[in-house]
Amino acid sequence: xxxxxxxxxxxxxxxxxxxxxxxxxxxxxxxLQQEASMILHPVFSQIATSKLEMV
Numbered sequence: 001x002x003x004x005x006x007x008x009x010x011x012x013x014x015x016x017x018x019x020x021x022x023x024x025x026x027x028x029x030x031x032l033q034q035e036a037s038m039i040l041h042p043v044f045s046q047i048a049t050s051k052l053e054m055v
Contacts (some may be wrong), residue, residue, distance in 0.1 A: 010030060014030075018033060018040070019036070020026065020033055
């Protein structure tokens with residue numbers, strides 16, 4: 001992905017309050033909000049299960 005595409009995706013996730021940024025110097029680290037991880041955990045589990053079934 002291009003840097004602008006990644007930036008757009010991060011902006012949308014941040015606007016939806018799914019991630020939170022933490023700036024250290026010029027570097028920005030992103031992490032999932034606690035509530036988002038509870039919502040997204042089943043989605044990630046389904047993706048992982050689907051990938052295992054494909055192998």
